[in-house]
Amino acid sequence: MDGVTRLMAQATEANDRPGRARSVRARTLREAVIYVALAGCALFSVAVTFAIIFVLFKESIGFFSARPDPEHPGVEQRITVWEFLTGTEWTPLLGADHQYGVLPLMSGTLLVAGVAALIAIPFGLVTGIFLSEYARPRVRATLKPTLEILAGIPTVVYGFFALTVVTPSLRAMGMWFTGSAPGAWLGRATGWYEEPIPVFEVYNAAGAGIAVGIMCLPIVCSLSEDAIRATPRALREGAYAVGGTKFDVSVKVVVPSALSGIMAAFLLAIARAVGETMAVSLAAGGLANLTANPAEPVQTMTAWIVQIFLGDASNFGPEYRSAYAVAATLFLMTLALTIIGNRILKRYREVYQ
Amino acid sequence: MTLDELGALRRGRSLRNAAFLGLCALVATLSVVILFVLLGSIVYQGWHTLSWSFLTGTPSRKAEKAGVGPPLWGSIWVCVTAAVITLPLGIGAATFLEEFKPRRLGPRLLHGFVELNIRNLAGVPSIVYGMIALTAFAQMFGFFGSGSPIALGTEDDWYHVRLPFGRSVLTGALTLTLVVLPIVIIASMEALRAVPGSLREGALATGATRWQVVRRISLPAAMPGIMTGAILAMSRAIGEAAPILAVAGVLYMRFRPRSLMDDFTVLPLQIFNWAGRPQEEFHAIAAGGILVLLCVLFALNGVAILLRQMFQRPLQ
Numbered sequence: 001m002d003g004v005t006r007l008m009a010q011a012t013e014a015n016d017r018p019g020r021a022r023s024v025r026a027r028t029l030r031e032a033v034i035y036v037a038l039a040g041c042a043l044f045s046v047a048v049t050f051a052i053i054f055v056l057f058k059e060s061i062g063f064f065s066a067r068p069d070p071e072h073p074g075v076e077q078r079i080t081v082w083e084f085l086t087g088t089e090w091t092p093l094l095g096a097d098h099q100y101g102v103l104p105l106m107s108g109t110l111l112v113a114g115v116a117a118l119i120a121i122p123f124g125l126v127t128g129i130f131l132s133e134y135a136r137p138r139v140r141a142t143l144k145p146t147l148e149i150l151a152g153i154p155t156v157v158y159g160f161f162a163l164t165v166v167t168p169s170l171r172a173m174g175m176w177f178t179g180s181a182p183g184a185w186l187g188r189a190t191g192w193y194e195e196p197i198p199v200f201e202v203y204n205a206a207g208a209g210i211a212v213g214i215m216c217l218p219i220v221c222s223l224s225e226d227a228i229r230a231t232p233r234a235l236r237e238g239a240y241a242v243g244g245t246k247f248d249v250s251v252k253v254v255v256p257s258a259l260s261g262i263m264a265a266f267l268l269a270i271a272r273a274v275g276e277t278m279a280v281s282l283a284a285g286g287l288a289n290l291t292a293n294p295a296e297p298v299q300t301m302t303a304w305i306v307q308i309f310l311g312d313a314s315n316f317g318p319e320y321r322s323a324y325a326v327a328a329t330l331f332l333m334t335l336a337l338t339i340i341g342n343r344i345l346k347r348y349r350e351v352y353q
Numbered sequence: 354m355t356l357d358e359l360g361a362l363r364r365g366r367s368l369r370n371a372a373f374l375g376l377c378a379l380v381a382t383l384s385v386v387i388l389f390v391l392l393g394s395i396v397y398q399g400w401h402t403l404s405w406s407f408l409t410g411t412p413s414r415k416a417e418k419a420g421v422g423p424p425l426w427g428s429i430w431v432c433v434t435a436a437v438i439t440l441p442l443g444i445g446a447a448t449f450l451e452e453f454k455p456r457r458l459g460p461r462l463l464h465g466f467v468e469l470n471i472r473n474l475a476g477v478p479s480i481v482y483g484m485i486a487l488t489a490f491a492q493m494f495g496f497f498g499s500g501s502p503i504a505l506g507t508e509d510d511w512y513h514v515r516l517p518f519g520r521s522v523l524t525g526a527l528t529l530t531l532v533v534l535p536i537v538i539i540a541s542m543e544a545l546r547a548v549p550g551s552l553r554e555g556a557l558a559t560g561a562t563r564w565q566v567v568r569r570i571s572l573p574a575a576m577p578g579i580m581t582g583a584i585l586a587m588s589r590a591i592g593e594a595a596p597i598l599a600v601a602g603v604l605y606m607r608f609r610p611r612s613l614m615d616d617f618t619v620l621p622l623q624i625f626n627w628a629g630r631p632q633e634e635f636h637a638i639a640a641g642g643i644l645v646l647l648c649v650l651f652a653l654n655g656v657a658i659l660l661r662q663m664f665q666r667p668l669q
Contacts, residue, residue, distance in 0.1 A: 006569070009356035027562060033565045035453060041445030045471050045538070048531055052481060055488045130377035137382075146385050152585070152650060154592025156621045157395070157643050160628045164636060165394045194447055214387055218440070220386075247370040268476065275478025282628055302595070309599045327481050338476030342469065351561055 020338070034167040056331055059324030067318065079247045079318070084325060090288035090299075100169060102329060104288040108205065108298030109330075112280055113273040114295055115209025116216055120269055123213075124220025125262065132228040135252040151218035159282030162211035167283065170207055174199030174295075179220035199295055201284030211278050211283060216269040223268060227348065228254055229260025243308055268339035271334045277302040301330045365496040369431060377467035379547050385507055393646070399640025406642055411607045417626075417634065420643050426609030427522070427617035428649075432591045434526035435533070440583055442530070443537030444572075446471070448577075450538070452567050456637065468542075475535035483599025486528035492601055513612045520601045523613040529598045533586040540582020544575040584657035588650050595622035 066078040079100050087101015127147070131140060177183040179196035187193040200206060231254050238254040255262070284296025286307060299307075308323040410420020429534035447638050450468055455461050488494060497503065497517050520525045552596075556566045597619050603626050604618045621641060627639035 031562050037450075038445045038449035038453065038539060041442050042449040042467050044442060045446060045474055045534065046467060048485075048534075049470055049474060051489055052477065052485050055485050059488075075493060096532055109543065115493075123383065126377055126380040129386060130381045134374060135381070140522050142382055143385070146388050149654075150391075151382065151390055152390070152588055152654065153591075154594070154621050154650075155647065156625050157391075157593045158626070159645070160624065160636075160639055161394065162644060163628060164398065164640075176487075183446050217384065245366050245370040245434070247373040248366070251373065271476045276477075276479070277478065277480045278625055282625065302478060302480055305484070306598060308593065310603060312474055324484065326444070327484055331481050334476055334478055341476075342472045 005188075009315060051329065056324055056328040057285055059321055060328045063321035063325045085329075088290050092302075092322055098318070100318070103283060104290040105299060105301045105326060106329075107292070107305055108284065108288065108289050109274055109300040109302070111205045111292065111294060111298055112209045112212060112276075112284055112300055113270055115206055116273040116276075117266070117270055119213025120216035120273070121221050124217045124265075124269070125224050126227060126267075127221045128262075129222035129250055129255065132225045133246065133254065135227075136140035139297050142151045147218040147221055150214065151222075153215075155215060155276060156278040156282070158211040158215050159208070159279035161214075162207045162279055162283035167202065167204060167207035170200045170204070170210075171202075173265070200298055201285070201295060202294050203283060203297040205284055206301075208280045208282075208284035209294065211279050212273050215274050215276065215279065219269045220265050220270060223260045223265030224258070226256040227265065230261065230348075231257045247322055260344050264344040264348065266342040267337050267344070271337035271341065274337070275302065275330065276335050277306060281306040285298035301326045305330075363506060372658060373588060379517050392647075395640050395643050398637055399477070399642075399644045402638050402641030403644060406643065408637070410625075419638050421620060421623060421645055423606040423609045423647065424618050424620045424623040424642075427525075427606065428591055428619045428646075430522050430610050431525040431529060431597070431619055432587055434522060435590055436583070436587055438526060439530045439534055439537055439586070442578060443534050443583070443586075444541050446534075446538045446621070448539030448567055448572070451542050452571055453563065458580045459574060469629045471535050471538050475539060478595075479532045479593055480595040480599055482531040483528055483596030484626060486596065487600045490518050490524045491520055511612050513614045517612055519614070520616060522610050522617045523651040524600050525597055525619070526613075528600050529590040529593060532592045532593055532596055536586040536589060537583055540586065541579045543557060544582065545571055546580025547578060548574045577663075581657050584653055588653045588657075590620055591619075591649060591653070592646065594619070596623050597622055599611075600623070618648075 016055060047051050062082055064079060064084070066076040071269055084100055084102055086103065087099060089099035089101050091099045093096070127143075131143060135143060138254070169325055175196050175198050178187055178193060178199065183196075228250075236249055239249040244253070280300045281303040284300060284338045286303060287297045288298055288299040289296055291298065304326055305323045308320055389457060407420045408425070409422045410418065411422055412424070413419040450464065450471075455464060493516065502512070506513040514523075518527075552570050552574065553566050557563075557568045561569070601618060601622075602617070603622060606616065606618045611615045624639050624642040624646065627635045627642065632635075
């Protein structure tokens, strides 16, 4: 390499120059300064982690500590962590009796993430298998960029897509099904509807979930493809040698051996879906709703934070601080998912290297 | 087992094989179809709003008069500033983690912790970064009190800087730095790891110091990979709306920013604002805004691909 030759020339030159001792000392000093500067860059990320923990937990402690009741002077009210984590009503901005039970937000988040997982996991995994085991180079050359573009599209665009394409399609399908003969019979039998109805509401968990699922599909696909590719050739060749078809080899041998890597891909994708913000606040609605029905509007934890920062509540009131308590919960959830996912990935890499 | 039975078994298996191949191909095609539907629906809804006045105009109460000028400039300001801050920081951190690996146990554990920490930071929801940045950069933990801020220059000077930063372009850029820094670090680390060790050893054998090896050998060899990762990170940054929403709120901006301390809004946030309104005509201009955003994104990605091809040369 020319870089090496240049260095050799410089080394010779430096040796011939007078005053070499000083330049060695200067060099050692320069090395030390650079080392410290680079270490500072790396430690910045640790500082960010501590800042996250500090800010989220400081504001959460403010949320959970006692404060005077505005309606009964002299009486203090407080929300306990237990009430927050187990309460089934979330109405900080509604009515006189403000309830801070995070379960509706959590169920909304999990519902959207669940729908997203139903889309992203099977489709991403099958695409991953196809890319690593079946696809010819030319097919790969069109499929890979497609997935990269899907991965690079901003989340607000997915929200718009959910709002203007996915949900109207779901509603049209609902109209069609409830209008068809078996649907009409089902409606009469259950007494649910008489006329054809769209089933899905204008804002619903399913539409947002499908859009988030499409967004997470490239993550599942590329991570599981990497995992599948990393399985040793000997495994594949052994399976072919005993007469396996391509289906046998990829589904019965390669995928099970790459299973931990694939699980990690699922976990990281779900973590992404749980933390997704703009698409769900556009398309899932703004009603904290404890439900398992994806046709209904829900509010996710991230959507609540967005609602607060859009300016629906005064600064420093309990409503405002609740955003930090919700964010701390969200942070712990996604952190747990990513830590487990990364741990599996790391162990998996060690097994095959 | 008779030959007939064996034949039936084999036919069954090859049938299953063919069926699975069909399923795979179908699912894989589906992602291409989804992309076409996604882009097609946005082009269909938004192309008729595109015009020069839409690109340069200001957001307005009336959909037909609205434009994306100030948000587009806001996006450019914030992303360029974020890139200037993120790249040295990210490449520095990656260099430290990859090229200065310690041998002793204690520092090695610390190294592993920092690396694990960065991988986990990549999974933190971006809105959380926005909330942190609001406290850390916009308010600076309330350290400077609520009185008049410490300032350099006046609001009309291009070099105007004040402490705390408030809801300014610089705060937005620092926020995006937090969001994309893990991505830049991980991509740069992978690029550095791909540089063959023999190159480093050759340089060390000629008496080069560690930093000389990094500056003359490793970084130039890893540059295409680093730049690709950096551009992909920037395209993530330009599409982020949630963290900016937390630090800057949804603002109605009539002017583009002129200094790092000016108020700003970004294009994705403007799109969010329009898409969230019930009227159809605002959906149309939201689609127009998305088209502008996607054009910027595809241009960035095109540059990334070009860079990858231009600098890709064999190393051995």
